[in-house]
Each structure stands twice: as structure tokens, then as C-alpha cells.
Amino acid sequence: MVSAVSAHYICADCDHEFVPKEAGDDPRCPKCSRTEAVEPADDSALQSDIWRQWLVVFALLFIAGIAYVVFE
Numbered sequence: 826m827v828s829a830v831s832a833h834y835i836c837a838d839c840d841h842e843f844v845p846k847e848a849g850d851d852p853r854c855p856k857c858s859r860t861e862a863v864e865p866a867d868d869s870a871l872q873s874d875i876w877r878q879w880l881v882v883f884a885l886l887f888i889a890g891i892a893y894v895v896f897e
């Protein structure tokens with residue numbers, strides 16, 4: 826799953842997030858000009874993952890609350 830369009834990268838060395846001007850296999854950090862610490866940042870997927878986890882927690886609390894009210 827590789828999307829060349831608007832691919833975000835994050836530099837693990839200086840925590841700088843950027844979009845490389847040239848979509849290559851080896852994007853360079855514009856801040857510290859390292860290539861080995863640069864990783865693709867997929868924060869949108871991560872964010873929706875966190876939301877899904879919270880939804881599960883809230884759903885469980887909701888069900889527990891209903892069960893408490895019904896069986897009390």
C-alpha cells in the first residue's frame with residue numbers, strides 16, 4: 826500500500842513532519858537532512874484506530890450501565 830500523492834513522512838531524529846517534494850524511495854528530512862531516520866507517517870489511520878478503541882470502551886460502558894439498571 827504505497828500512495829505517492831501527499832505522502833507524509835516523519836523524521837524520528839528531529840520529530841519533523843514533512844511532505845517530500847520529490848516522491849522517491851529515500852525521502853530526506855528538510856530539517857536535519859537525514860534519510861535513515863525518516864519514516865512514513867500514517868497518522869490519519871492511527872487517529873481513526875484510536876477513535877475506534879474509544880468507541881468500543883464507550884459501548885462497553887453503555888452496555889454495562891444498561892445491564893446495571895435492568896438487573897438491579
Ligand SMILES: [Zn+2]
Pocket residue numbers: 836837838839840841854855856857858859
Ligand atoms: Zn530530521
